[in-house]
Amino acid sequence: MFLSIDAGNSNIVIGIKKEDSSVWEPIYRIPTQQNLSAAALEKSLRLFLLENGIKTLNINNIGLSSVVPELNASLINMCRMLFQLEPYLIDEYSYGNLSVKTSRPAEMGTDLMANACAAYQHYQQACIIVDFGTALTFTIVDEQGNIAGVNIVPGLKTALNSLFATTSKLPQVKLELPSSVIGKDTVHSIQAGILYGYTGLVKGMLSSIRSELPLDFKVIATGGLSKILTTLKSDFDMVDQNLTLEGVRLITLHQR
Ligand SMILES: Nc1ncnc2c1ncn2[C@@H]1O[C@H](COP(=O)(O)OP(=O)(O)O)[C@@H](O)[C@H]1O
Numbered sequence: 025m026f027l028s029i030d031a032g033n034s035n036i037v038i039g040i041k042k043e044d045s046s047v048w049e050p051i052y053r054i055p056t057q058q059n060l061s062a063a064a065l066e067k068s069l070r071l072f073l074l075e076n077g078i079k080t081l082n083i084n085n086i087g088l089s090s091v092v093p094e095l096n097a098s099l100i101n102m103c104r105m106l107f108q109l110e111p112y113l114i115d116e117y118s119y120g121n122l123s124v125k126t127s128r129p130a131e132m133g134t135d136l137m138a139n140a141c142a143a144y145q146h147y148q149q150a151c152i153i154v155d156f157g158t159a160l161t162f163t164i165v166d167e168q169g170n171i172a173g174v175n176i177v178p179g180l181k182t183a184l185n186s187l188f189a190t191t192s193k194l195p196q197v198k199l200e201l202p203s204s205v206i207g208k209d210t211v212h213s214i215q216a217g218i219l220y221g222y223t224g225l226v227k228g229m230l231s232s233i234r235s236e237l238p239l240d241f242k243v244i245a246t247g248g249l250s251k252i253l254t255t256l257k258s259d260f261d262m263v264d265q266n267l268t269l270e271g272v273r274l275i276t277l278h279q280r
């Protein structure tokens with residue numbers, strides 16, 4: 025069984041893919057805290073695996089993408105303790121011979137690279153990956169597999185939290201799409217502003233990207249919040265919450 029770890033700024037996502045299976049199951053999410061210890065991670069993952077009937081001995085390969093370097097040592101040590109395995113930590117040297125190429129390997133988030141690899145492997149054509157995480161990102165891959173560029177915007181929850189944190193009178197609200205765009209009270213005003221506003225942002229970005237680089241793009245959505253904007257259904261060819269996990273697997277298998 026392969027174990028992928030995707031350490032993001034909001035969640036550490038850990039997924040298992042069985043030999044010959046096409047699905048990621050089970051999947052464990054741990055809220056990201058920079059000071060998580062290896063022992064704490066080991067304890068909670070051990071319990072999760074036990075509850076799901078997964079024997080640690082059956083895990084034979086581990087790939088790790090982290091955009092939170094503060095967590096790397098704990099995650100690596102957790103793998104050593106729990107599986108007696110050395111995880112493969114994706115870094116800028118992981119990209120040689122991949123079908124996806126980037127001109128700025130040292131800087132680009134390994135989660136974005138993993139997304140690009142999984143999407144390009146699936147479609148074998150130009151694609152745009154929209155990742156609704158802590159940051160909302162667009163990763164643009166051309167038909168040869170070259171990453172043409174990336175866009176980074178505050179994610180929906182990040183925008184919402186910042187509004188709450190930087191104002192005196194605005195409350196925290198649920199990320200729910202109201203039926204009307206014109207806000208009739210404060211909660212509705214924020215919900216409509218964020219959800220319809222981000223709908224426009226995503227549609228506008230996709231359209232601007234296509235104007236500047238007119239390719240036949242497949243658009244793939246991923247990330248924890250990818251299902252909230254139901255208004256974008258027709259803009260996405262696929263929504264795949266496990267795209268990053270799959271990309272981590274592909275990059276790791278390429279290396280060992
Ligand atoms: N299944 C889910 N349903 C609703 N919200 C989610 C879900 N998974 C994650 N979230 C929220 O979506 C946001 C982005 O999460 P995630 O995609 O895990 O971010 P990151 O990759 O930056 O860690 C977070 O605020 C998280 O709490």
Ligand SMILES: CC(C)(COP(=O)(O)O)[C@@H](O)C(=O)NCCC(=O)O
Nearest residue numbers: 032033034091131132133157158159
């Ligand atoms: C853009 C990101 C913050 C997204 O992280 P996430 O929202 O998944 O937690 C991450 O990929 C990152 O730190 N990237 C480095 C900068 C870059 O990709 O150009």
Ligand SMILES: [K+]
Nearest residue numbers: 032135157268
């Ligand atoms: K992510």
